Amino acid sequence: MKKYILLLSLLCFGLGSCDKEYLDPSAARQQDVLASSDGLITVCNALQYRYTVGGALSVLYNKVAAGGLTTRELAILNVGNIEEFNVSEGNTSLRTDNGVVRNLWSQTQLVRSNADLVLANAGNAGDLGTRSGIVAYASIFRALALGTQAQFFEQAPLTTGNNVPFVPRQEVLQSAITQLEAAATQLAANPVSADFNSKIVPGIDLANTLQALIARYSLMAGDYDRAIAAAGRVSPTSRSVFNFDENTRNPLFEAAFGNRNVFEPTDANLGLTGALAPEAGDRRIPFYVRLNPTATQNRGLGFYTAASAPIPVYVPNEMLLIRAEAYARKGDLTNAVTELNRVRTSTAATQLNSNNQPIAPPGAGLAPYSGPITQEAILLDIYRNRLIELAFQGMRFEDSRRFGRPGPGAANTERNRNFFPYPRVERENNSATPNDPNI
Numbered sequence: 355m356k357k358y359i360l361l362l363s364l365l366c367f368g369l370g371s372c373d374k375e376y377l378d379p380s381a382a383r384q385q386d387v388l389a390s391s392d393g394l395i396t397v398c399n400a401l402q403y404r405y406t407v408g409g410a411l412s413v414l415y416n417k418v419a420a421g422g423l424t425t426r427e428l429a430i431l432n433v434g435n436i437e438e439f440n441v442s443e444g445n446t447s448l449r450t451d452n453g454v455v456r457n458l459w460s461q462t463q464l465v466r467s468n469a470d471l472v473l474a475n476a477g478n479a480g481d482l483g484t485r486s487g488i489v490a491y492a493s494i495f496r497a498l499a500l501g502t503q504a505q506f507f508e509q510a511p512l513t514t515g516n517n518v519p520f521v522p523r524q525e526v527l528q529s530a531i532t533q534l535e536a537a538a539t540q541l542a543a544n545p546v547s548a549d550f551n552s553k554i555v556p557g558i559d560l561a562n563t564l565q566a567l568i569a570r571y572s573l574m575a576g577d578y579d580r581a582i583a584a585a586g587r588v589s590p591t592s593r594s595v596f597n598f599d600e601n602t603r604n605p606l607f608e609a610a611f612g613n614r615n616v617f618e619p620t621d622a623n624l625g626l627t628g629a630l631a632p633e634a635g636d637r638r639i640p641f642y643v644r645l646n647p648t649a650t651q652n653r654g655l656g657f658y659t660a661a662s663a664p665i666p667v668y669v670p671n672e673m674l675l676i677r678a679e680a681y682a683r684k685g686d687l688t689n690a691v692t693e694l695n696r697v698r699t700s701t702a703a704t705q706l707n708s709n710n711q712p713i714a715p716p717g718a719g720l721a722p723y724s725g726p727i728t729q730e731a732i733l734l735d736i737y738r739n740r741l742i743e744l745a746f747q748g749m750r751f752e753d754s755r756r757f758g759r760p761g762p763g764a765a766n767t768e769r770n771r772n773f774f775p776y777p778r779v780e781r782e783n784n785s786a787t788p789n790d791p792n793i
Contacts, residue, residue: 388475394488395553397472401495405465406665407595408605413465414665415597415605416458417502417748419617423604425750425769427741428757428765429620433444436462438616439625444764444770445793450778456593458506459777462499469496481548486540490560497530498667504530504574505752508773509788517785527575538564555597558667562592566668570677574752578680585673585680585748593705595713603661606746611658619643619651625744630738637719641704642745656715656746663711670714671697671743678736682729691730695722697739715743733757762793 387393405413422428423442433439435773437453448455472492479485491677503510504527509520519721521529541561567587572578598604610616622645632639642656678693689733700717707713718739725731737757741750751769755761759768775790 370638374629384471388471389478391479391481391484391488391549392553394472394475394479395484395550396489396563397468397556398491398495400555401465401472401492402558402596403602404461404468405495405498406598406605407602409603410427410453410562411457411461412605413458413461413499413502414748415609416454416461417505418606419610420454420458420506420774421751422746423617424771425754426620426625427746427750428617430617430623431613433462435616440589441772442617448771448775450775450781452777455774456777456779458502459780462486462502463511465499466493466503466512469493469499470514474645481549482544482546484550486537486544487550487554487560489548490537490564491543491554491558492547493533494558494563494567494667497534499524500530501567501571501574502748503746506774508791510551511784511786513744519786520788524575527571530571531575531577531580534564534568535570538568557595557597557664558595559592559668561595562588563667566594566673570668572757573676573680574756576683578684581680583679586671586677588673590670590673592670593713594667595707596667597664599662602661604658604665605656606654606665607661607663611652611663612652614650614652615644619746624741626738626741626757630741631743632738633720635715635719636742637740638745641715642742643734648728655713658746662709664707664713666713666747668700669743669747671700671717672740675736675740675743679733679740681733682736685729687727687729687732690736691723691727692731694736697743698722718742 387397389492404526409415418591419428419438420441423430423438430439430442440447440449440452471494473489473496475483476489476492479488498511501763504523507523509522510526510645511520512526513516514745538561541564546560565584565587569588572581572584611618611742619625619642622639624643644651644653644655657663674696678690680695682690698718699722701719702717704712704716705714715769723732723735725735737753740753755771755772760766761769761772761776771793773791781787
């Protein structure tokens with residue numbers, strides 16, 4: 355991926371504006387870069403670079419760290435890592451100047467802002483197939499940025515400028531879904547060109563990823579019919595991954611799972627106890643955690659075992675669990691159990707790429723669901739399977755809240771915050787920043 359690296363600072367992109375009196379004449383100008391297909395594709399590649407690469411600065415790292423430490427999926431190894439430690443403490447220990455909060459906010463805002471620039475200028479790509487590829491790619495990263503913000507913050511802005519207004523997270527999710535659907539329609543009408551495919555970072559299946567993200571964020575937004583339909587349009591054999599190498603390194607391996615300095619999985623049960631504890635023989639557990647690590651080994655495995663290990667944009671069984679949950683919430687318990695059992699009884703082997711690296715976990719290899727045929731009981735088993743299937747992918751914080759699990763102040767609390775505070779840097783630069791949530 356190294357040949358696709360773009361130094362965004364040269365393009366004057368971001369949340370602020372460039373100082374027009376002191377432009378570097380050797381730097382690429384925004385209007386020039388966005389005026390051609392090649393320039394637009396370059397910025398598309400830069401969107402993935404900003405989202406994925408940079409160790410503890412990347413969105414991927416901070417999403418996994420924030421989601422896991424807040425819900426005790428992950429445990430701190432060294433309290434000297436004060437930013438991550440304070441996330442693990444939560445409540446009022448999570449301050450507005452916390453580095454994880456700041457990076458999670460600022461990097462997703464930058465991705466969203468630059469994706470919006472690409473979408474606004476996509477008409478400059480003359481070939482329709484190249485244009486549809488550009489729109490699909492930018493829409494995917496815009497949605498990932500907005501969806502991540504909706505998972506951790508109550509409100510967020512949808513535009514870039516001075517003192518821009520915030521909107522509720524429901525509106526943030528709807529904006530992502532609307533753009534994804536528009537991109538999917540455009541891609542269906544104009545299949546992506548060979549020129550686009552030859553110049554974009556490989557790994558993402560555009561058509562299936564658009565539908566997968568529509569399904570994910572529709573479920574979060576409570577639009578169950580849309581979630582069921584979109585998840586059903588995702589091919590079970592499709593795979594979308596963020597690829598890495600020794601120069602553009604897997605951020606979770608680089609910053610955490612490749613050492614014993616920051617954090618690791620809480621225990622061999624992923625921090626789950628009681629009714630949520632993994633069932634005996636679940637084949638996903640040894641995929642995600644070392645059961646008997648040495649003193650120098652991080653307990654975490656999964657998609658974070660090497661600098662070059664790919665990270666999935668989504669795993670296939672997420673789509674089945676989306677459908678199971680949506681059916682259950684609609685009261686269609688028969689279809690909910692059918693979809694749940696497709697996850698529980700799968701015996702598929704861990705899928706590997708051409709470099710023998712995992713891109714999807716193994717099937718659970720469990721017996722079919724045999725619990726009570728009630729909405730509450732079925733949703734509980736769906737939740738337990740989400741916690742295992744989507745381990746260390748930054749989803750547990752959102753899931754805990756959506757499933758109404760015990761929050762801060764409750765007995766047997768399973769998360770230490772409900773939403774994150776807005777970073778101080780945003781409040782200092784945007785007078786429209788809302789009040790912080792209490793916890």
